[in-house]
Amino acid sequence: MTLATISDERAPARRFPEATVLLERVTADALAQRPLADADALRLLNPAELPLLALLQAAFVVRERHYGRRVRIHVLNNVQNGNCPEDCSYCAQAKNSQAPIEKYRLKDDEQILAEAGRAHAAGAYRYCVVLSGRGPSVRRVEWLAQLVRRIKTTYPPLEVCISAGLLDEAGARALKDAGLDRYNHNLNTSAERYAQICTTHGYGDRVATLQAARGAGIDVCSGLIIGMGEQPAEVVELAQTLRRLGARSIPINFYVHVPGAALGPVDQLTPEYGLRVLCLFRLANPDAEIRAAGGREVNLRALEALALYPANSVFAEGYLNTPGHGADRTIRLIHDAGFEVEREGFVADAGPGAGVEARC
Ligand code: SF4
Numbered sequence: 001m002t003l004a005t006i007s008d009e010r011a012p013a014r015r016f017p018e019a020t021v022l023l024e025r026v027t028a029d030a031l032a033q034r035p036l037a038d039a040d041a042l043r044l045l046n047p048a049e050l051p052l053l054a055l056l057q058a059a060f061v062v063r064e065r066h067y068g069r070r071v072r073i074h075v076l077n078n079v080q081n082g083n084c085p086e087d088c089s090y091c092a093q094a095k096n097s098q099a100p101i102e103k104y105r106l107k108d109d110e111q112i113l114a115e116a117g118r119a120h121a122a123g124a125y126r127y128c129v130v131l132s133g134r135g136p137s138v139r140r141v142e143w144l145a146q147l148v149r150r151i152k153t154t155y156p157p158l159e160v161c162i163s164a165g166l167l168d169e170a171g172a173r174a175l176k177d178a179g180l181d182r183y184n185h186n187l188n189t190s191a192e193r194y195a196q197i198c199t200t201h202g203y204g205d206r207v208a209t210l211q212a213a214r215g216a217g218i219d220v221c222s223g224l225i226i227g228m229g230e231q232p233a234e235v236v237e238l239a240q241t242l243r244r245l246g247a248r249s250i251p252i253n254f255y256v257h258v259p260g261a262a263l264g265p266v267d268q269l270t271p272e273y274g275l276r277v278l279c280l281f282r283l284a285n286p287d288a289e290i291r292a293a294g295g296r297e298v299n300l301r302a303l304e305a306l307a308l309y310p311a312n313s314v315f316a317e318g319y320l321n322t323p324g325h326g327a328d329r330t331i332r333l334i335h336d337a338g339f340e341v342e343r344e345g346f347v348a349d350a351g352p353g354a355g356v357e358a359r360c
Pocket residue numbers: 084085086087088091092093094095132133134165353357358359360
């Protein structure tokens with residue numbers, strides 16, 4: 001078979017006359033830690049503006065500067081599930097969800113300590129405690145603070161991350177005083193779309209939580225879910241907002257409908273678009289940990305390995321209410337693509353409400 005027999009000679013060759021100039025500019029800006037211009041950012045998401053492989057190469061140059069070929073693996077280990085009073089429509093745990101999920105109760109302190117110990121012994125550098133719900137009460141903040149103290153004094157130098165919903169300044173200060181290293185709170189979707197996705201709290205509440213954590217001196221992890229009907233300009237807005245908020249870690253989830261959840265199937269994502277979004281976030285947030293998070297297997301499909309060019313972090317072993325690849329397959333994917341697993345570097349996410357739908 002010759003090449004001519006498998007190519008479509010009637011298709012006009014696509015030309016990208018300004019691609020080289022654009023890619024050189026955005027790469028130079030990212031390497032110099034200059035903000036990405038909104039107009040340039042929008043063009044990265046447009047297949048008519050740039051060939052995908054050239055964009056991946058530009059993102060890889062920036063990724064390699066900060067992380068080499070290393071890939072950080074996160075493993076979710078949820079211990080409670082369901083019964084959330086909020087109504088995030090994508091979430092299987094929301095009060096308006098009919099999804100037949102398995103429900104767990106919160107583990108007690110000793111169980112959580114034991115899990116932190118196992119993660120520490122296995123080489124984890126950070127342990128994440130994840131709680132579903134609107135946000136912690138004063139009593140729950142006190143409980144979390146003593147838990148953080150116990151984990152950090154029992155298993156140094158293990159870092160601790162908490163994902164517990166909306167947090168005020170006093171709560172953030174209390175957790176910082178206890179030694180908390182990082183707080184996760186995802187923006188999930190854009191300011192203008194937020195009310196369509198959730199009515200029990202607002203986008204502004206989420207931004208205020210991130211500001212409270214940053215103000216207390218806690219590192220911030222915050223990401224989004226693409227594929228819930230948002231426009232490319234909204235994704236650009238999120239990338240720029242997370243840069244301004246100083247997010248050190250940005251999980252990018254790819255929407256997967258969980259049967260029974262309030263938000264139905266949305267046929268929006270293609271593997272190419274998912275990769276373009278990862279590249280956009282790398283170029284807008286050059287030294288942040290960019291994670292190809294929940295739903296990558298379903299939405300990136302045969303192009304999954306290409307996610308490692310912009311992203312330096314992935315989940316393995318699946319998510320709370322949706323399956324994913326096991327660790328062995330994920331590690332093989334990383335090695336086959338010419339990347340390496342970051343040694344002594346996996347992150348154990350343990351606690352109630354962990355997962356693509358519910359990393360509140
Ligand atoms: S995302 Fe979090 S706050 Fe929203 S419904 Fe799910 S568990 Fe509750």
